[in-house]
Amino acid sequence: MALARHIYQMFESVVGLENISDDPAVIISYMYQPFGRTHGVWSEIAPEAVLLPGCAEEIAAIARICNRYNIVFKAMSTGWGIHNLPGVEGAIVLDMRRMNKIIEIDEKNMFAVVEPYVSCIQLQVEAMKKGLNCHIIGAGSNTSVLASATSVVGYGPDGLSMGFSGRNVLGVEWVLPTGDILKLGSTGGQSGWFCGDGPGPSMRGIMRGWEGAWGGLGVFTKCAVKLFHWPGPAKIEMKSHPPNYVIKEPLKYFHASLFSFPDLEKLNEAAYRLSESEVGYFISRLSPAFVGMQMAVGQNYVNMWNSGMLKAMLGYSFLFVILANSEREFDYQKEVLNQILKETGGQASPIAETPEMQAETATEVIKVAAVTRSCFRGATGFNTSFGAMDTIDLAFAQLKAGAELKNKYIKKGVIVDDGGDNSATLIFEQGHLAYTEVLILYDLHDKESSDGALEYLKESNQNCIDKFLGPPIFQLSQVGTGKHGLFSPKCHDYDKWQKKIKTAFDPNNTGDPTAYTSPED
Amino acid sequence: MLLELSDYKDDMRRCIRCSICKWPPLAQVKSLRFSNACPSVAKYNFHPYSGGGKLALGLALLEGKLTEATDEMLNILFRCTACGACDSSCKYNAEIEVLWSIYSIRAHVVGAGYQLDEHAIITDSLRREDNPLSFPKSERGKWAEGLDVKDLSKGGRAEIIYHAGCLSCYDPESAAVARDTVKLLVKAGLDVGIRGAQESCCGSSAFQLGFQGEFIKFAESNIDDWNAAGAKTVVTSCACGFGIMKSVYPLLGKEMKFEVKHISEVLADIIKDGRLELRKNLSAQVTYHDPCNLGRKSEQYVPWKGEAKKLLGQFIVREPEKIIHRGWNGIYDPPRNIINSVPGVILKEMERIREYSFCCGAGSGVKQTMNDFALWTARERIEEAKSTGARTIITACPWCKKNFKDAIAELEEKVEVYDVVELAKQAI
Numbered sequence: 001m002a003l004a005r006h007i008y009q010m011f012e013s014v015v016g017l018e019n020i021s022d023d024p025a026v027i028i029s030y031m032y033q034p035f036g037r038t039h040g041v042w043s044e045i046a047p048e049a050v051l052l053p054g055c056a057e058e059i060a061a062i063a064r065i066c067n068r069y070n071i072v073f074k075a076m077s078t079g080w081g082i083h084n085l086p087g088v089e090g091a092i093v094l095d096m097r098r099m100n101k102i103i104e105i106d107e108k109n110m111f112a113v114v115e116p117y118v119s120c121i122q123l124q125v126e127a128m129k130k131g132l133n134c135h136i137i138g139a140g141s142n143t144s145v146l147a148s149a150t151s152v153v154g155y156g157p158d159g160l161s162m163g164f165s166g167r168n169v170l171g172v173e174w175v176l177p178t179g180d181i182l183k184l185g186s187t188g189g190q191s192g193w194f195c196g197d198g199p200g201p202s203m204r205g206i207m208r209g210w211e212g213a214w215g216g217l218g219v220f221t222k223c224a225v226k227l228f229h230w231p232g233p234a235k236i237e238m239k240s241h242p243p244n245y246v247i248k249e250p251l252k253y254f255h256a257s258l259f260s261f262p263d264l265e266k267l268n269e270a271a272y273r274l275s276e277s278e279v280g281y282f283i284s285r286l287s288p289a290f291v292g293m294q295m296a297v298g299q300n301y302v303n304m305w306n307s308g309m310l311k312a313m314l315g316y317s318f319l320f321v322i323l324a325n326s327e328r329e330f331d332y333q334k335e336v337l338n339q340i341l342k343e344t345g346g347q348a349s350p351i352a353e354t355p356e357m358q359a360e361t362a363t364e365v366i367k368v369a370a371v372t373r374s375c376f377r378g379a380t381g382f383n384t385s386f387g388a389m390d391t392i393d394l395a396f397a398q399l400k401a402g403a404e405l406k407n408k409y410i411k412k413g414v415i416v417d418d419g420g421d422n423s424a425t426l427i428f429e430q431g432h433l434a435y436t437e438v439l440i441l442y443d444l445h446d447k448e449s450s451d452g453a454l455e456y457l458k459e460s461n462q463n464c465i466d467k468f469l470g471p472p473i474f475q476l477s478q479v480g481t482g483k484h485g486l487f488s489p490k491c492h493d494y495d496k497w498q499k500k501i502k503t504a505f506d507p508n509n510t511g512d513p514t515a516y517t518s519p520e521d
Numbered sequence: 522m523l524l525e526l527s528d529y530k531d532d533m534r535r536c537i538r539c540s541i542c543k544w545p546p547l548a549q550v551k552s553l554r555f556s557n558a559c560p561s562v563a564k565y566n567f568h569p570y571s572g573g574g575k576l577a578l579g580l581a582l583l584e585g586k587l588t589e590a591t592d593e594m595l596n597i598l599f600r601c602t603a604c605g606a607c608d609s610s611c612k613y614n615a616e617i618e619v620l621w622s623i624y625s626i627r628a629h630v631v632g633a634g635y636q637l638d639e640h641a642i643i644t645d646s647l648r649r650e651d652n653p654l655s656f657p658k659s660e661r662g663k664w665a666e667g668l669d670v671k672d673l674s675k676g677g678r679a680e681i682i683y684h685a686g687c688l689s690c691y692d693p694e695s696a697a698v699a700r701d702t703v704k705l706l707v708k709a710g711l712d713v714g715i716r717g718a719q720e721s722c723c724g725s726s727a728f729q730l731g732f733q734g735e736f737i738k739f740a741e742s743n744i745d746d747w748n749a750a751g752a753k754t755v756v757t758s759c760a761c762g763f764g765i766m767k768s769v770y771p772l773l774g775k776e777m778k779f780e781v782k783h784i785s786e787v788l789a790d791i792i793k794d795g796r797l798e799l800r801k802n803l804s805a806q807v808t809y810h811d812p813c814n815l816g817r818k819s820e821q822y823v824p825w826k827g828e829a830k831k832l833l834g835q836f837i838v839r840e841p842e843k844i845i846h847r848g849w850n851g852i853y854d855p856p857r858n859i860i861n862s863v864p865g866v867i868l869k870e871m872e873r874i875r876e877y878s879f880c881c882g883a884g885s886g887v888k889q890t891m892n893d894f895a896l897w898t899a900r901e902r903i904e905e906a907k908s909t910g911a912r913t914i915i916t917a918c919p920w921c922k923k924n925f926k927d928a929i930a931e932l933e934e935k936v937e938v939y940d941v942v943e944l945a946k947q948a949i
Contacts, residue, residue, distance in 0.1 A: 021567060025578055025594035028587055029569035032577035034537055041534060041577075042586070052566050078540050079568065097566045102553055119544070122553045142541050238548050241849040242876060243613050245548040297616060298842055302832050369547035372614045376537045379835045410834060417833040443835045445534060 003048045003092070007069050011051055011092070014061045019052040019098070026050055030093055035376075036082035036383065036474075038442075038457070039450035043085045047074075047093040054098045056175050056221040062094065063179035063218070066510045074512035075219040077116040077144035083152070083214050083477045087514025094219060096144075102126055103222060104193070111170055113193050113224045116146045121367065123225075125235075133230035135162035138424055138437075140371040150174075150220040151212040153473055155389060155435045157284040157365065159428025160275065161323075162228045164389075166208055167429070170196045170224035174207065177218045177506035193224035206501055209494075210389065211473045216516025217505055231325045236366070243370075246359040253324040255334065256361035258286075258352035260317040262345055267316045268396050270344040274320065275392070275431025277340065279333040281323035282365045285399075285425035288314040289418030290439070293374040294364070301378070311419060313349060318425075321365050374439075379416050381444035381453060384437040385460035388470025395425050395434040398469050402438030405460055409440075414452025416441035437474070465490055477515040484517060495521075522733050523772055524621075524628035526583050531829065532618045533580040542572035542607035542619060545877040555872045555905050558606040560880050560898040569597045572607025572619040579626040590635040598627055599637055600894055602887050603729045604813040604880035609848040616845050621822065627731030639890035640730055647735055651721040652687040653889065662718035664689065664696035670703050671714035673750050679714030681706070681787075682752040682779075686759025687722050688919045694926075695919040698940045702758055702784055705946065709796040711787075713756075716746065723762035725814070728769060729885040740770050748778045758784045758942065760918030761884065763852075764814030768822045783815055785917045785941055789855035792862050792945070799948035802865035807944070808911040809860060809868060810902065810925070811878035812918035817848030848876035856917045856941045863948040869909035879905065881916070883924035892927075899928035903936060914938045 003011075003022065012020050021027075030050055031043040048071075053059045059075075066073050072091035076084035079095065086093060100117035107130045112123055121141035123134045137148045137156040145165075148154035150172060154165025162168070171187030171194070184207065187193050188200030196204055207217070237248040261267040267285065274280060288310035296304050304310060320337065324330035341348070351357060364370055375382040386398035403420035410417045418441065425436040438460070442453040457475065464472050464487070471487045484495035498517040502509070509518060541547065543562050550556045557563035562571035569578055578597065581587040587594070601623070608620035636644075646655040662674070664685060671679050683706065689699040706713045724739030743766075747755050757763050766781040791797040825843040832838050853875045860868050873879040882888070882898025903925060906914045912935060916922050925938040939947075 019566070021593065023591050023593035024587060025581075025591055025597055026567050026569055028581045029567075029574040029577040032536070032538060032574075032580070034534075035539075041580070050567060080537075080539050095566070095568065097568075100553075118553070119556075121544070121547050121550045122556050125550055125556075126553050140539075141547050142539055142544070235551065242546055242609065242847045245546065245613075298838050299840075302836065302838060305833065363548060367548045370614055372537060372539055372541070376539075377535070377615055379837055380535055382537075413834045415834055416836045441835065443831075443837065446835070449835050 007065065007071070008049060010065050011049065011062060014058050014065070015051050015053055019054070020049055022049040030085070033082045033085055034380070034444055035080055037444060038381070038383070038454040039447065040444060043082065045086060045089055047086055047091055050093045050095055052095050052098050056173055056181055059094065059175045059219050059221060060179045060181055063175060063177060063510065066092070067178060067508050070508060070510070072510055072512050074215055076215070077147040078119060078142060080143065083515040086512045088512060091512055099221065105130055105132070105227070107132065109194050110227045111194060111224045112227055113222055114145050115222055116144055116220065118145050119143060120145055121369070127227050128230050128232070128236070129234045131230055131234070132227040133162065134225065134227055135159065135165060135168055136368040137165060138371065138426060141368045145225055146220055146223050149223050149225050150208055152214055153211050155426055155428060156368065157424070157426045158282050159426055160283045161281045163226065164428050164433070166210070168226040169204070170194060170226065172196070172207065172220060173222040175219045175221055177511035211476070214477045214515035216502065216511050216513050218511050231323060238363070246363045250355070250358065251323065251362055253327065253330040254322065254358070254362055256319060256321045256352055256358055256365065257337070258317055258319055258349040259341060259346040260313070260315060260349060262316070264316055264396055264400065266344050267318065268392060270340055270346055271318065271392050271427055272431050273340045273344065274337065275427050277336050278430055279322065279336045280320055282321035283318060283427050285318040285423070286314055287421045287423045289422040290374045290424060293378055294370055297377060313351060317349070319361070321361070379441040379443050381442040381450060383440055383453060383457060384474045385440060385457055385472060386464060386469060387435060387437040387472050387474060388464070389433055389435045389473065390470050392427060392431060392434040394470060395436040398438060399423055399425060399436050401463055401467055401469060402460065405456065405463055406438065406440065409452055409456045412452060414442065414449050415456065461486060484521065523769070524625040524733055526579060526625045526629040528824065529579065529618060529622040529625050530583055532622050533576040533583070535615065535617050536573045536576040538573055540571070540573065541614060542611045544610060545873055546610050546613035549877050551872040555879070555908070557879070557901070558610050558877065560604065560882060560901065561601040563901070564894060564897055565600060570601070572611060572623070575623050575626060576619065579622055582626065582629060590630050590633065595630070595635060595637050598630060599640070599730070600887070600891055602880045602882060602884035602898065604884055605818045605848065606813070606877065606880065609817050609876045612845060612847045616843055624729065624731070628733050631731035637890065640886060643726055643730065643886055643889060644732055644735060647722060647727055652691065653722060653726040653886070654687055654691055656691040659718070661690050661720055664699055665703070665715055665717060668700055668703055670707060672717040673714040674717040674719035677714065678751045680712040680752065681714070681754045681756055682747055682750055683713050683715050684720060684723070684755055684757040684762060685715065686757055686762045686919065688923065689758055690720065692919065692923065695923065698919065698942055699758055701946050702942050705788065705797060705942065709791040719746070723759070723765050725761040725765040726886050728765060737773065740773055741775060744770060744773070744775045744777055748776070752779045754780045754782055756782050756784055756787050758919060760812035760815035761920060764818040767819045771821055772824070783852050783855070783917065785815070785856040785859060786852060788942065788945055789858045792859060797945070799863050799945060801948045803863055803948055804865035805913055806867045806869050806911040807860060807913040807915050808871050808906045808909045809856060810881060810906065810914055810916040810921055811853060811875055812916060812921050813878065813880050813884060815917055816851035816853055816878055817876045819851045820846045820848060822846055851876065856915070859941050859945055860915055863944060869911045871905045871909055873905065881921035881924050883920040888920060888924055895924050896928045896931060899924045900932060903928055903932070903934065907936065912936050915941050915944055917941045
């Protein structure tokens with residue numbers, strides 16, 4: 001069903017002729033979206049048009065038209081993953097590419113105000129010029145700052161020192177599905193952007209709850225995010241050739257260490273104690289396959305894997321990075337680290353101590369620029385399972401359950417054999433919170449493999465319920481209509497609240513409910 | 522044929538839609554202002570204008586999801602300078618042939634009978650006049666009239682054939698640089714000749730716009746002529762010509778008895794070994810623009826032919842291993858070495874350089890057919906050049922120079938643009 005011409009023209013009059021298209025070549029390119037799919041690369045549902053709005057007022061006008069004519073809309077920022085696409089027929093896509101400005105970096109109050117298309121890497125390089133840094137989510141620095149702050153999850157391995165996006169968000173400008181423009185926190189109280197919770201309305205819980213509404217509650221057009229002190233240089237120069245860019249000059253008071261432990265329990269204990277000690281810039285539990293795929297591709301990776309070196313080096317290990325302001329602080333942090341490791345049986349790996357590895361690690365933990373290597377290039381398909389943001393204990397319990405379940409599917413040959421343990425386990429907010437994703441790699445274009453992956457995901461979701469492992473955040477956005485029925489009864493009937501919010505803020509259900517919740521489910 | 526869309530099916534299916542093709546390699550992003558890699562998506566914004574978006578289009582065409590080319594599809598495919606920045610950025614984290622997929626999509630569309638009217642002018646000119654600029658073939662050799670250099674079209678042999686390239690043969694300002702080039706080579710004592718009226722197009726435009734038959738005709742004819750002339754080296758000033766000769770000519774399977782060099786390589790060598798001395802102090806801050814075809818697009822392309830097999834369950838391995846063209850083996854240092862050899866000249870680098878340089882906007886027929894887009898792109902690059910503090914742009918391609926000069930004239934900016942040869946000449 002194509003958009004009626006007069007409706008298309010109404011949209012066109014809002015955004016301008018050059019910023020709207022329903023040409024088949026444009027539409028089909030927006031339907032290509034492999035991330036999160038279990039089979040193939042194409043969405044089954046074609047949007048009716050793609051619009052490139054330039055400001056909140058244009059989006060408000062679009063939303064009003066949508067309400068008048070019962071048209072569903074879905075906004076995307078950098079647009080990576082199937083949750084960016086509308087899940088219902090007859091919808092339009094709002095591509096936020098034109099809204100790409102850093103409105104302000106408030107050096108004194110340590111925050112930045114950004115539009116939706118500003119990526120983490122763009123904000124980071126600008127913040128560093130002012131001695132500041134920003135949190136980058138685990139998916140990588142190619143993602144939108146605003147999207148993870150307002151709408152989608154938002155954890156990352158630098159969370160040890162820079163929190164997580166849901167906590168870092170301050171003032172927000174929000175175009176509701178009805179077309180009303182709402183300003184949250186101090187912005188709503190006309191007091192600037194410095195606070196998410198007042199003076200002015202604090203609606204953080206409604207806006208994003210724990211994991212975000214995934215674009216189901218309208219469009220966020222500006223937000224402020226906390227910035228953090230950056231002790232490094234204003235500009236980080238790189239050397240060497242692609243794909244091995246590394247920082248040119250070693251960072252002062254930087255040290256990356258790779259520690260291994262005799263078992264998962266000891267690793268768990270060390271993780272708690274280190275996080276609570278409030279030292280460190282970055283901590284991530286690294287699995288052998290994840291690291292291997294960052295470093296090598298094709299037959300080289302297979303050889304590396306088969307040699308057993310990765311497993312021997314990274315069995316129960318984590319990467320811990322110190323980045324301090326002074327020699328004294330650096331020494332203090334190292335001492336704390338050494339003390340905890342001594343008491344928990346942690347062994348430092350000499351492999352991380354070479355200047356080359358220090359430079360490589362510094363590049364990756366600061367720029368978070370090479371994550372996709374580990375997730376996609378091995379087998380084309382990638383998905384994540386388990387993954388409730390909760391305690392360190394729960395993260396390790398998920399990890400164990402994930403490895404056990406995955407091994408069953410590895411034996412069937414339908415997913416990549418990564419030893420069952422392919423995950424990124426991140427600890428943030430001084431150990432109060434942790435997150436792990438159990439990753440699976442499969443061939444999107446091989447039916448046996450993709451069917452196997454889908455079966456695994458279903459079983460992992462059931463595992464979460466049966467073993468009390470919490471709701472798997474990314475699966476909640478993917479499973480589709482009726483998904484909440486699986487988890488909600490075990491999780492305080494959360495979806496009843498979501499439906500109430502959705503009904504109150506979006507009475508015509510025009511904000512695409514697919515990845516969030518629909519009152520009609 | 523060189524370009525078959527089906528050869529790139531696997532590449533097109535491997536795009537993960539991460540948008541990394543839209544920016545420089547992430548570790549090399551230095552500011553928000555200059556963080557676009559792709560001129561096309563930077564200007565037109567819709568996703569299909571990006572490298573990844575074009576891969577989706579190609580796959581849709583191959584799988585029959587799109588059965589005809591709309592005007593907008595032709596705009597998407599050809600309002601693109603094929604600069605290859607998307608390809609370099611993607612290959613920071615992946616092994617996908619983005620640029621060659623784009624070439625193949627264009628060839629597929631052209632093969633299906635679609636063509637922009639503007640491109641018909643180029644192809645007609647190539648067929649009739651052996652150049653894409655609609656100038657008479659008979660006037661090709663005029664640029665060299667009066668030059669004291671061997672004209673091989675009249676017989677004789679030389680160790681080096683200097684291939685001026687189409688723009689240098691017909692555009693008076695570029696022709697002047699070509700004349701200076703020949704004089705410098707002769708002055709350095711090199712045995713150099715030109716092909717005068719018999720020189721013809723390198724075929725770069727035809728290749729990049731998807732006209733494979735035309736390209737092959739020009740490329741094979743050039744290889745035959747250069748072999749017959751007994752030259753050891755073919756030297757060109759045109760980065761577009763250099764790029765195509767280095768990266769694509771070898772795929773034709775014809776023996777090439779000569780080496781291809783860009784003039785910046787030769788000049789850098791003769792400056793280094795003292796055959797050309799740069800003595801004059803020019804006292805200037807300059808910045809250098811890397812032409813795409815001289816840099817990332819001049820690596821010899823080796824298409825992958827083999828089998829994908831699965832190990833470790835579903836882990837895909839290519840046999841034989843794929844050779845990855847990441848762009849860093851292009852010509853980057855010789856022009857910089859020339860600049861740094863000039864007394865008093867300080868090179869101030871832009872943010873986007875070498876394999877992740879931003880395009881000037883002229884490539885792939887865009888200058889001739891979509892000048893608005895060419896100038897928009899040039900303006901972006903000029904802004905970046907100005908941000909270095911320099912007010913002089915040095916480049917090593919007549920097309921880049923012309924496009925920058927046109928944009929500067931329109932902007933009424935006080936920025937100067939010189940070819941690296943002109944800089945060297947001024948310093949003698």
